[in-house]
Amino acid sequence: MSGISKRFGATVALSEVSFSAAPGEVYALIGENGAGKSTLMKILSGAITADAGQIFLDGNVFQPKNPMEARLSGVVMIYQELSLAPHLSVEDNIMLGMEPTRLCLVRRGEVRKTVEKALAQLDHPEIRPGVKVSDLAVAAQQLVEIGRGLALGCRVLVLDEPTSSLTQKDIGKLFQIITELKNQGITILYISHFLEEVKQIADRFTVLRDGAVAGEGETESNSIEQMVHMMVGRQIEELYPRSSRTPGDTILQLNDLAGFNKLEQAGLTLRRGEVLGIAGLVGSGRTDLLRALFGLDRVKRGEIKVGAYLGPASPARRWMQSMGMLSEDRAGEGLAVAMSIADNLTLSKLKALVRPSQQDAVSRHWISELSIKCQGPGQKVADLSGGNQQKVALGRMLHHEVDVLLLDEPTRGIDVASKAQVYKLIDDLVSRPEKGRAAKAVLMVSSYLPELLGICDRIAVMCRGRLGEARPVAETNEHKLMLEATGQV
Amino acid sequence: MKNSEKSKGKRAFSIGQWLNVIGPVLGLVFVFVLFSAIGPASFRTGRNLETIARQTAITGTAALGMTLVIISAGIDLSVGSVIALSTVVIAVLLNLGVPPLLAALGGVLAGVACGLVNGGLITRLKVVPFIVTLGTLLVVRGAAKGIAHEQKVDAPITWLNSLLAALKPDKHWMILPAGVWLMVALAVLVWIMLRYTKLGRHIFALGSNENTARLCGVPTDRVKLIIYTLAAGFAGLGGLMQFSRLTVGDPTVAAGLELDVIAAVVIGGGSFNGGEGSVLGSLVGALIMTVIRSGCSQMGLPNWVQEIVTGSIIVIAVALDRLRRRRSA
Numbered sequence: 001m002s003g004i005s006k007r008f009g010a011t012v013a014l015s016e017v018s019f020s021a022a023p024g025e026v027y028a029l030i031g032e033n034g035a036g037k038s039t040l041m042k043i044l045s046g047a048i049t050a051d052a053g054q055i056f057l058d059g060n061v062f063q064p065k066n067p068m069e070a071r072l073s074g075v076v077m078i079y080q081e082l083s084l085a086p087h088l089s090v091e092d093n094i095m096l097g098m099e100p101t102r103l104c105l106v107r108r109g110e111v112r113k114t115v116e117k118a119l120a121q122l123d124h125p126e127i128r129p130g131v132k133v134s135d136l137a138v139a140a141q142q143l144v145e146i147g148r149g150l151a152l153g154c155r156v157l158v159l160d161e162p163t164s165s166l167t168q169k170d171i172g173k174l175f176q177i178i179t180e181l182k183n184q185g186i187t188i189l190y191i192s193h194f195l196e197e198v199k200q201i202a203d204r205f206t207v208l209r210d211g212a213v214a215g216e217g218e219t220e221s222n223s224i225e226q227m228v229h230m231m232v233g234r235q236i237e238e239l240y241p242r243s244s245r246t247p248g249d250t251i252l253q254l255n256d257l258a259g260f261n262k263l264e265q266a267g268l269t270l271r272r273g274e275v276l277g278i279a280g281l282v283g284s285g286r287t288d289l290l291r292a293l294f295g296l297d298r299v300k301r302g303e304i305k306v307g308a309y310l311g312p313a314s315p316a317r318r319w320m321q322s323m324g325m326l327s328e329d330r331a332g333e334g335l336a337v338a339m340s341i342a343d344n345l346t347l348s349k350l351k352a353l354v355r356p357s358q359q360d361a362v363s364r365h366w367i368s369e370l371s372i373k374c375q376g377p378g379q380k381v382a383d384l385s386g387g388n389q390q391k392v393a394l395g396r397m398l399h400h401e402v403d404v405l406l407l408d409e410p411t412r413g414i415d416v417a418s419k420a421q422v423y424k425l426i427d428d429l430v431s432r433p434e435k436g437r438a439a440k441a442v443l444m445v446s447s448y449l450p451e452l453l454g455i456c457d458r459i460a461v462m463c464r465g466r467l468g469e470a471r472p473v474a475e476t477n478e479h480k481l482m483l484e485a486t487g488q489v
Numbered sequence: 490m491k492n493s494e495k496s497k498g499k500r501a502f503s504i505g506q507w508l509n510v511i512g513p514v515l516g517l518v519f520v521f522v523l524f525s526a527i528g529p530a531s532f533r534t535g536r537n538l539e540t541i542a543r544q545t546a547i548t549g550t551a552a553l554g555m556t557l558v559i560i561s562a563g564i565d566l567s568v569g570s571v572i573a574l575s576t577v578v579i580a581v582l583l584n585l586g587v588p589p590l591l592a593a594l595g596g597v598l599a600g601v602a603c604g605l606v607n608g609g610l611i612t613r614l615k616v617v618p619f620i621v622t623l624g625t626l627l628v629v630r631g632a633a634k635g636i637a638h639e640q641k642v643d644a645p646i647t648w649l650n651s652l653l654a655a656l657k658p659d660k661h662w663m664i665l666p667a668g669v670w671l672m673v674a675l676a677v678l679v680w681i682m683l684r685y686t687k688l689g690r691h692i693f694a695l696g697s698n699e700n701t702a703r704l705c706g707v708p709t710d711r712v713k714l715i716i717y718t719l720a721a722g723f724a725g726l727g728g729l730m731q732f733s734r735l736t737v738g739d740p741t742v743a744a745g746l747e748l749d750v751i752a753a754v755v756i757g758g759g760s761f762n763g764g765e766g767s768v769l770g771s772l773v774g775a776l777i778m779t780v781i782r783s784g785c786s787q788m789g790l791p792n793w794v795q796e797i798v799t800g801s802i803i804v805i806a807v808a809l810d811r812l813r814r815r816r817s818a
Contacts, residue, residue, distance in 0.1 A: 296703065316706035325704060333700035338764050339693065347694055348705040350687040396705070 004053035006039055013039045016053070017213055019206045023155070026178060026188045028202035028219070030195065031231055032415035036211040037191050041158050044189075045077035046070035057156070068097075076149030077158040080413070082141050084133045091115045091129035094148045118151040121184070122177055138282070139170035146177065157181065158189045161413070163197060167281040167447065168482060175201050193415070195224045196450075207231055231416060240454025241424050243431035247457070248272035251441050252293075252323075252404055257302035259292040261285070264465030266302075270404065273430050273439035276470060277452040279481045280462030286445045287328055289467065290406045293443075294318050294325045306404070319348050324397035326390075328408035328445070334393045335381050341367065342377035344392050349400045366395040371421070387418025394425065405429065407444040411451060423455050449478045463487050512810055513757050513773040520777055520802075524784030532787050536655075541779050542669045543653050547572070547734075548746065549775040550672045551727040552753040553679050554720030556771045559754045560683070561716050562696040562763025563618040567607060568724040569746035570629035571600045573739065575728020577633045579649070580642035580738025589647040593729050600725020601718055603629050608717035612710040618717075626747070633740035642738035652733035668730045672772075675723070680768040692716060696763025749778060752799075756806040777802065 006014040014036045021027035029037045043050045046064030055062045057073060064070035067077070084093050094115050099106045115129045122143055133141055142162065149157055159178075163171045178188055178201055192198050198205060199219050207215040207230040215230035252270040257263065262285035270276050280286045291297040293304055295313030303310060306321045318325070327334035335344050342356075342363040363377035370391040374384055381389055390410065397405055407426075411419045426442055433439040446452050452459055453473055460470035461484040468484055525533050551568045558565045575596035582592035603625060610621045653668035663670070683689035691712050694702040703709050731742055755761075756777055757770025778799055785795040 294704075314706075315703055316708055319706040327700075327704055329700075333698070333704055336694055336698035336701040336764070339697045343690065343694065344701075347690070347701070347707070350690055352687050354685050354687060354690055356684070 002054050002056070004040060004043060004050045004055070006043065006048070006051050014043075014050075014211045017208065017211070018053075019213070019216065020056075021156075021187050021189060021204075023187055024182050024185045025204065026182055026190055026202045028190045028192065028198040028205035029208065030192060030198055030205055030227060031208035031214070032417060035208040035231075037208055038160065039211075040208070041077060041160065041189070041191065044070070044156075045075055045158060047077075071149075071152055071154075074153060074155035075158070076152060076154040076156070078142070078145045078149065078160065078162065080161040082138075082145055084141055084144060086132075086134035088133060089129065090119075090127055090131050090133060090136070090144050090147075093133055093144055094118060094129075094151050096148075098152070114151050115147075118147045121150050121181070122147055123180065124173075124177075137170075139166050139173065142166070142174070143177070146181075150181075154186065156187045156189065158191070160191045161193065162190070163192065163194060167283075168449075169281070169486065171197070193413075194448075195227050198227070199224060228416065239420055239423065240451065241427045242455065243427055245273050245431045245439075245457060247274045248438055251307055252443070253305040254293065255303045255305075257289070257292060257304060258300040259285075259288050259297050260300055261288045261297060262465045263288040263292055266462075266467035268443075268460060268467065268470055270441050270443055272403070272441050273433075274457040275426060275430055275442040275444060275455055277456030277459040278443065278445045278462055278467070279447075279449060279452055279459055280445075280485050282447060284462045284485065285465040285467075286462045287408055288465075289462065290325060290408050290443070290445060294323065294406060296325075319400060319402070322400075322402045323404040323406065324348070324400055324402035325406040326393055326397065326408055326410055328412060330386070330389055330393060330413075335389060337382040337389070338380060340378045341372070341374060341381055341384075341392055344381050345377075345395050345399050348396055362399060366399055369398075370395050370425070385415070387414035387421075390414050390418065390422065394422065403438070403440050405440060405442045407442060409446055410444060411446070411448065419451075423451070426455055449481055452481075453478065461485050512813065513770050513777065513806070516756070516802075516806055517773050517777050517780065520780050520784070524780065524788075528784050528788050532784060537783065537787070539656065539665060541776070541783050542665050543655070543734075544783065545772075545775050545779045546653055546666075546668045546672050547727045547730045547743075548749050548753055548778070549772050550675065550730060551724045551746070551750045552757075552771040552775050553672075553675055553768060554723030555750045555754045556679070556757075556759060556766050556768055557683075557692055557716045558618075558720045559751070559759040559761065560696045560763060560766040561692050561713065562699070562761070563611070563713070563716065564622065564751070564761070565607065565618065565717060565720050565724075566622040566747050567603060567625040567629055567721070568727070568750050569743040570626050570633065571603045571721050571724035572728040572731050572743040572746060573741065574603065574629050574633040574636075575600050575725040576732040576735065576742060577637045577642055577738035577740050579729060579732045580644040581636060583644040583647065583649075584642065589649045593649055596729050596732065597722060597725040600721045600723070600728060602721075603724075604718035604721025605714070607721060608714035611717065612713050630740070630744075637738060637740040639740065641740075644732075644737060646736065649729070650733050650736050653730045654733065668733060671726075672730075675726075676768050676772055683768065688712065688715065693764055696765075698764075749775075752803045753778060756803060758810060774806075777806070 002018045004014055004017045017040055031037050042048045044055060046067045046069055062073065064073065091111060095111050100110045101107060112129060119127055124143055127140055127143060133144060162174060166174065182188060190202055202219050204218050205216060206213055207227065209231060248271055250269055250271050254266055254268050257266045266289050278286050288297060292299050295315050295318050304313060306323060309321055331337050342359040345363050345366055346359050360377045367374060372388050372391045374388060381392055410422055429440045430442055456473055458470040458472050459476060459481065461468045461481055463485055464487060531537060555565060578599040579592045579596040582595045607622055607625055610616060611618050653666055656663060656666055691707045694707055695709055695712055699709060732738060735742065753774035754766060754771045756774030757767060759766030781799055781802060782795055785798060
């Protein structure tokens with residue numbers, strides 16, 4: 001890609017961006033949210049057209065008019081949000097839109113052959129052609145999407161944040177496949193926030209910042225710190241702040257809690273002025289624990305004690321007991337994205353009579369307090385970037401002045417600068433209480449171990465629905481947590 | 490630049506809401522001017538305007554409730570049947586010698602009862618509103634026919650009949666009949682409820698994203714129960730107005746009226762995805778349909794032409810609205 005530029009109205013999304021990747025190379029594109037990575041990839045995959053610049057594929061000018069044309073030329077894009085039809089089988093999904101037919105009838109034999117060949121390239125025997133996609137785990141579904149690209153005979157595979165919803169183990173498997181595809185001569189463009197992964201899997205990289213190339217190089221000769229520096233244009237000295245904290249009264253206690261889904265058994269004690277982390281694989285029951293605790297899912301047995309309260313739970317009661325929850329699914333549950341920032345911030349704490357002017361005033365306070373980038377309290381949440389949306393969701397709990405914050409994947413899909421802000425905010429909440437108020441308590445679920453180790457005081461590991469003992473951060477490390485999460489302890 | 494940003498940020502909800510309403514209002518002005526130009530002179534008279542207002546009152550009143558339902562991403566197909574049941578209940582009560590005011594109240598309460606059933610089934614059985622209200626559409630219609638022994642129920646003439654009748658010369662100071670004023674007053678109340686009360690914000694949140702509403706402690710089941718009860722209550726009131734026009738309880742009246750009511754809300758900017766809709770828009774939507782009917786019939790166009798025109802207007806109105814949104818997005 002050479003000299004690519006794109007404007008949206010007055011905003012310059014990309015200016016003169018160039019890079020080139022060779023066959024059989026894993027090339028990483030990194031940058032904060034809004035840096036222009038997605039726009040660049042949308043141009044490559046034909047979803048939008050560039051204002052200036054050219055793309056060359058195998059030395060020929062490549063100008064896809066739409067995504068289908070790009071796919072047929074061998075450029076396949078796999079988005080963060082998977083685009084599979086959950087009711088159809090693996091086979092039907094792979095062949096969707098390109099079924100070979102004779103007299104309007106699908107030629108099943110030929111379909112089976114193409115699908116089997118594609119799946120063989122993936123080397124994952126557990127994904128059988130006849131299985132319904134909704135019965136597969138997220139990681140396997142992602143492989144089906146890659147399989148769809150292989151069946152098309154792709155030569156350039158674009159992976160947009162492929163690991164954001166995968167566990168460590170699945171990431172390992174994905175990386176194996178990427179390596180195999182690379183050995184087959186396929187070019188892989190890898191977009192990610194996780195620089196550790198980029199360093200592990202990619203050969204070379206380009207950093208985008210504000211729509212322009214901010215740096216490029218080989219992953220081997222550049223440290224993660226150098227990459228971060230290129231991304232943010234400044235050094236983030238203290239990504240994980242940790243002030244001195246003094247744990248206070250116990251504010252939340254769980255005894256032998258079980259739910260009807262994955263949660264089998266959980267017990268923990270959370271005190272004011274501490275951050276308790278919950279590690280574990282996706283699907284181990286971490287989210288179910290928070291949901292049961294917050295009254296979103298029914299409890300099968302066990303007791304939950306919030307302060308002195310021991311009764312039944314519902315989200316409304318929990319808010320009244322000064323507890324708030326941040327959902328892992330920002331667009332599906334956390335926020336009503338079609339509504340305004342003001343409505344989202346104040347939804348949990350409305351008086352019987354609502355004064356819109358007051359809603360606005362309150363929102364303006366939190367917009368400046370959390371430095372949410374927006375046009376004003378009336379702007380729709382859907383128009384904001386992921387990081388700013390997350391700040392709105394967090395702002396709701398701050399506005400409600402809750403004492404206990406349940407955070408489910410608070411930094412998922414947000415840029416480095418916003419992450420740093422979220423970490424700082426969590427640290428402030430537990431270590432620097434407002435005058436005359438007790439410190440707050442945070443219970444935080446995350447798949448990203450470095451951040452748990454960075455900001456938590458204690459960490460407990462969830463494995464197959466059972467929550468292990470919470471250990472002080474100083475006594476554990478990534479390796480130990482991983483062993484416990486995979487049930488090897 | 491700075492100024493425009495400021496104003497957009499400051500009052501974007503109300504600006505957004507006004508934009509949603511201005512479209513339908515322009516549509517109303519357009520159809521009215523159109524029929525004034527090509528229709529007979531009688532179309533433009535004050536008397537005809539009064540007739541249009543009277544004819545809109547029933548659909549308009551029911552549309553107030555439907556607006557709440559559609560904002561919450563639901564649907565209520567039973568309103569036509571509820572209107573019929575309400576007329577029958579009022580007539581039967583009048584025949585039993587009940588005072589008119591109490592009989593009218595009885596009609597509205599019959600509606601409220603239907604709404605409680607709708608809401609109860611939707612929240613307890615977790616069946617989608619479309620199916621529940623499709624069922625009650627038949628059940629309530631059947632109940633109305635049963636109570637009326639499958640025929641019209643004559644009732645003594647009372648002041649109820651003047652609610653929606655053409656104004657007598659000595660009452661011209663009222664400008665419009667009491668029933669129309671009642672609808673306007675209720676519209677103002679619903680508008681205030683949607684904009685300035687917790688319940689109103691909860692209805693929008695429920696329609697915009699039910700999961701978020703639940704997470705934020707909105708008692709979603711209770712809010713739904715209130716919505717469907719209010720909607721059927723408004724339909725019961727529509728039944729009172731229908732009774733006022735017919736002077737009899739008719740169990741077969743208003744068949745298919747639910748579609749007019751839904752169309753009014755949708756023309757007025759309501760979205761089946763929830764989270765959108767406005768009281769003023771729904772009333773304007775109801776007016777647009779009456780103006781077209783009135784204009785067509787005064788031009789002597791046959792019924793089938795009216796139907797084709799009304800149907801086309803519904804699709805065109807909503808398509809234009811979506812086009813505008815896509816532009817602005």
